[in-house]
Amino acid sequence: MLFKLKVLFYYLNFRIEKKITDNHQLALHQTKRMNTYAEKVLAKSTFYKKYFKNNKLDWNAIPVIDKEIYMEKFDEINIAGVRKTEAMTVALHSERSRDFTSKINGLTVGLSTGTSGKRGLFLVSETERAKWAALMLLKVIPPKIFKRQKISFFLRANSNLYSSVNSIFFQFSYYDIFKPVENYLEDLNKYFPDILAAQPSILYELALLKSRGALKINPVKIISFAEVLNDPEKIFIQETFGCRIVEVYQCTEGVLGFTCDYGVMHLNERFIHFEKEYIEGKRFYPVITDFSRKSQPIARYKLNDILIEKKNTCLCGSIFLSIEKIEGREDDVLVFIENGKLVKLFPDIISRKIAHYTGNFVRYKIEEVDFNVLKIFIETHDVPGTGRMFTVALEELFTERKIQNIELLFYDKVQHNLGCKYRRIQRCIPDDIFESKVKSLPQ
Numbered sequence: 001m002l003f004k005l006k007v008l009f010y011y012l013n014f015r016i017e018k019k020i021t022d023n024h025q026l027a028l029h030q031t032k033r034m035n036t037y038a039e040k041v042l043a044k045s046t047f048y049k050k051y052f053k054n055n056k057l058d059w060n061a062i063p064v065i066d067k068e069i070y071m072e073k074f075d076e077i078n079i080a081g082v083r084k085t086e087a088m089t090v091a092l093h094s095e096r097s098r099d100f101t102s103k104i105n106g107l108t109v110g111l112s113t114g115t116s117g118k119r120g121l122f123l124v125s126e127t128e129r130a131k132w133a134a135l136m137l138l139k140v141i142p143p144k145i146f147k148r149q150k151i152s153f154f155l156r157a158n159s160n161l162y163s164s165v166n167s168i169f170f171q172f173s174y175y176d177i178f179k180p181v182e183n184y185l186e187d188l189n190k191y192f193p194d195i196l197a198a199q200p201s202i203l204y205e206l207a208l209l210k211s212r213g214a215l216k217i218n219p220v221k222i223i224s225f226a227e228v229l230n231d232p233e234k235i236f237i238q239e240t241f242g243c244r245i246v247e248v249y250q251c252t253e254g255v256l257g258f259t260c261d262y263g264v265m266h267l268n269e270r271f272i273h274f275e276k277e278y279i280e281g282k283r284f285y286p287v288i289t290d291f292s293r294k295s296q297p298i299a300r301y302k303l304n305d306i307l308i309e310k311k312n313t314c315l316c317g318s319i320f321l322s323i324e325k326i327e328g329r330e331d332d333v334l335v336f337i338e339n340g341k342l343v344k345l346f347p348d349i350i351s352r353k354i355a356h357y358t359g360n361f362v363r364y365k366i367e368e369v370d371f372n373v374l375k376i377f378i379e380t381h382d383v384p385g386t387g388r389m390f391t392v393a394l395e396e397l398f399t400e401r402k403i404q405n406i407e408l409l410f411y412d413k414v415q416h417n418l419g420c421k422y423r424r425i426q427r428c429i430p431d432d433i434f435e436s437k438v439k440s441l442p443q
Contacts, residue, residue, distance in 0.1 A: 266318050280344075309324065383410070
């Protein structure tokens with residue numbers, strides 16, 4: 001009951017907060033929140049307090065860190081006195097037992113592998129869970145006064161977060177993504193959810209079952225999270241279920257963004273400060289400072305997501321940064337070697353070139369297994385014909401970028417392991433081989 005009251009408190013607080021209507025107001029808001037965050041949170045962190053001078057944090061002196069460094073410095077960064085070894089033991093036990101109710105010092109402990117496959121730990125307090133739930137109610141699943149909405153969540157790990165917000169407004173059901181979706185057909189058809197929430201690869205499998213008549217549900221809203229939602233899958237899912245998809249950009253490090261009513265992704269700048277480390281054109285890596293997180297501080301943390309900035313003002317009127325596309329992760333960029341130099345192909349460039357030649361597929365996957373070998377998996381009724389179009393598209397792209405002698409290997413079924421995030425374009429060259437080859441190139 002206390003947790004639900006907290007959720008209600010933050011939900012009402014978020015609703016009545018003064019709207020940020022211009023960039024000046026946003027800058028003032030973020031500066032105030034970050035200064036308070038430095039004083040009340042970062043000053044308590046062994047890792048961050050050394051960057052204070054005369055009791056004031058020098059933000060520019062804080063190093064930009066990534067997941068590897070964050071995990072290495074886990075004991076120094078968190079202010080809850082939780083040790084990495086202890087947290088990892090609890091998290092791994094939860095993964096094996098599928099019982100996710102364990103806590104340390106009153107904090108929920110979770111394990112994330114992300115799309116990189118590397119382990120990450122996260123700590124969340126009850127207050128932080130309440131804020132998350134309140135934000136979801138405000139931005140994604142607003143309550144309806146006269147209807148109790150039934151929500152089906154597909155997750156890699158159940159959490160007391162969802163069951164604890166069951167109320168007169170919401171009823172949650174949880175499904176484990178490590179099990180085949182076919183296992184849940186009977187339960188889903190009986191439960192008949194109003195809202196379906198899952199990663200795109202699961203939504204795609206459910207849409208296939210719906211198109212074959214095995215799945216009978218008719219949700220009024222679909223929520224996508226955890227993976228990049230590509231246009232072909234998005235169109236197929238929306239057309240099959242007859243409702244639009246709301247995207248939530250979320251990871252271990254926090255809730256980073258939501259799509260508005262016009263389908264445009266806006267970054268969550270009310271709670272997170274975003275620095276942009278540009279790569280090429282409008283592409284950038286986000287470096288985040290989440291001033292809503294306390295038990296596990298997040299400051300100048302670099303994500304390896306590749307975002308494409310949208311320059312035009314969104315029709316919804318929000319001044320929060322608009323994103324044209326979440327393109328993928330750093331190792332979704334295919335890398336080739338020509339004349340002793342690296343040539344990069346970003347996922348969006350590849351997808352657009354393929355789309356120019358053919359849309360005769362349900363989905364596909366491209367894996368770079370060596371610097372001159374691509375494996376291409378296509379789900380289509382015309383494998384030979386579609387394969388030829390893929391060949392034409394890719395060879396044209398290679399010619400434009402002066403890339404030569406690339407071997408294309410075609411397969412007629414997309415490979416995807418249960419519980420793993422689906423990535424349509426991915427560099428799969430082992431890290432040691434990739435790094436060794438890159439280091440051998442002329443600088």
